[in-house]
Amino acid sequence: IVLIVIVAFFLVASEDWLTIVNDTLIAAIAALSLNVLTGYTGQISLGIAFFMAVGAYTAALLGGDRPTSSSDPLGLGLSFLIWLPAAGIVTALVGALIGPTALRLKGFYLGIVTLALVFIGHYLFLNASGLTGGPQGRTFPAPAFGDFSFAQQNDFFGLAITPGQEYFLLILPILGLSALFVGNVMRSRAGRAFQAVRDNEEGASIMGVNLFEAKMGAFILSSFLAGIAGALFASYSRYIVPNYWDLTLSIQFVAAIIVGGLASVWGSILGAAFVFALPLMLDQFSLLPPSSSSNSLSGGDLNALIYGLLIIAFLLFEPGGVVGLVHRWQKVVRKFNSHGGEGGEPAQVIDLAA
Numbered sequence: 371i372v373l374i375v376i377v378a379f380f381l382v383a384s385e386d387w388l389t390i391v392n393d394t395l396i397a398a399i400a401a402l403s404l405n406v407l408t409g410y411t412g413q414i415s416l417g418i419a420f421f422m423a424v425g426a427y428t429a430a431l432l433g434g435d436r437p438t439s440s441s442d443p444l445g446l447g448l449s450f451l452i453w454l455p456a457a458g459i460v461t462a463l464v465g466a467l468i469g470p471t472a473l474r475l476k477g478f479y480l481g482i483v484t485l486a487l488v489f490i491g492h493y494l495f496l497n498a499s500g501l502t503g504g505p506q507g508r509t510f511p512a513p514a515f516g517d518f519s520f521a522q523q524n525d526f527f528g529l530a531i532t533p534g535q536e537y538f539l540l541i542l543p544i545l546g547l548s549a550l551f552v553g554n555v556m557r558s559r560a561g562r563a564f565q566a567v568r569d570n571e572e573g574a575s576i577m578g579v580n581l582f583e584a585k586m587g588a589f590i591l592s593s594f595l596a597g598i599a600g601a602l603f604a605s606y607s608r609y610i611v612p613n614y615w616d617l618t619l620s621i622q623f624v625a626a627i628i629v630g631g632l633a634s635v636w637g638s639i640l641g642a643a644f645v646f647a648l649p650l651m652l653d654q655f656s657l658l659p660p661s662s663s664s665n666s667l668s669g670g671d672l673n674a675l676i677y678g679l680l681i682i683a684f685l686l687f688e689p690g691g692v693v694g695l696v697h698r699w700q701k702v703v704r705k706f707n708s709h710g711g712e713g714g715e716p717a718q719v720i721d722l723a724a
Contacts, residue, residue: 376542380535380538380539385532388534388535389534389650389654390647390651392534392537392541392606393646393647393650394642394646394647394650395538395545395642396541396599396602397599397603397623397642397645397646398545398638398639398642398643399541399544399545399548399595399599400418400595400599400600400623400642401623401627401638401641402545402549402552402595402638403592403594403595403599404418404623404624404626405552405632405633405635405637406552406588406591406592406595407589407592408624408627409631409633409637409638410556410561410564410565410568410633411567411568411584411585412567412568412569413476413480413585413589414478414480414481414484415481415484415592416484416485416617416621417483417485417487417620418596418619418623419488419491419615419616419617419620419623420488420490420491420615421461421464421465421592421596421597422596422597422599422600422603422619423600423612423615424460424461424464424600425457425458425460425461425596425597425599425600425601425604426600426601426603426604426610428456428457428597428601429453429454429456429510429511429600429601429604429605430443430501430502430508430511431444431446431501432445432446432452432453432456432457433446433447433453433510433511434447434509434510434511435447435509435511443500443501443502444500449514450513450514454513454602457598457601458594458595458598458601461594461596461597461598461600462591462597464593465592466586466589468487468589469585469589469590470582470586472589473585476571485617485620488616488617488620489617491615492612492613492616496612502612503612504612505612506611507610507612508609510604510607510608511605512608513605520533524536537606540602541602544602549635549638552591552595552635553635555591563580563583563587564587564588565633566579566584567579567581567585568633622646623645625681626638626642626645626646627641627691628681628685629644629645629680629684629692630642630691630692631690631693631694632689632690634690636693637692637693640691640693641691641692644692649672652672
């Protein structure tokens with residue numbers, strides 16, 4: 371059924387709907403990366419925007435067009451098969467360099483350190499014009515295989531495929547593989563160590579868990595996925611200014627994993643849909659009523675208001691997020707079905723004397 375729905379969407383969806391879904395799928399990869407570190411390992415992080423930017427500019431450097439003048443940003447013109455994996459690997463290496471210092475702290479202190487990364491990165495990206503294009507931004511490379519470029523419409527066995535459809539066929543498998551990998555890791559010995567560190571560091575240490583190795587493993591895996599998401603987003607958008615990678619973006623991903631559900635693969639995907647798809651739908655399809663007043667809510671303002679209220683509501687009433695609500699509903703349904711909706715059979719009387 372899911373496969374039929376995906377194929378039907380691929381064939382009939384307009385470019386507007388494909389834009390919304392593709393952006394949401396990329397956001398789900400980034401939310402999954404943050405959930406690895408915060409949801410599964412319990413390490414508060416506000417620096418995901420920085421790591422996404424590292425992945426994006428790595429892709430730009432390796433895959434961008436070679437400069438034709440001194441004012442053009444750097445680019446090596448390498449293949450998509452090189453710059454996309456390299457975006458994740460380089461970001462993971464940056465995470466490995468920062469991790470030993472950052473992970474000496476925990477709780478809100480770690481959150482402050484990762485918050486500082488966003489501001490440091492913002493300053494570097496604005497001034498490294500040779501790499502980022504400076505305040506004016508730069509163009510990012512589109513995936514290409516020979517003459518087949520995702521930046522243009524192509525014919526595939528007589529079927530015309532738009533850029534939105536091409537990116538959909540690329541991003542969806544990457545999200546599926548990322549979700550499958552994270553889900554399997556969390557059922558492994560390493561994943562159980564992550565969750566033990568989250569629940570009780572002292573208890574995990576007594577049980578033989580190497581706290582530093584567990585935190586570093588989660589930090590590196592999270593950075594890798596964030597780099598991949600950043601490269602995909604920059605490639606799909608094609609043009610981004612450094613101001614995009616700011617604190618607001620990091621807070622949106624924190625909202626996504628809280629609303630969707632901490633320590634849950636499906637929670638990352640559902641949270642991304644709530645936080646990122648909603649404003650895109652409001653802006654794209656003009657769902658807000660028109661108003662001539664300059665003080666009326668825009669799509670972005672309404673989105674900020676909605677996910678702010680959602681964070682408060684879920685933290686107060688359902689810390690498990692949307693996934694927690696689903697699990698609670700499943701328990702109610704199972705309890706109802708076990709009773710058949712009616713009273714149980716009368717108990718059988720046993721004659722002890724006999």
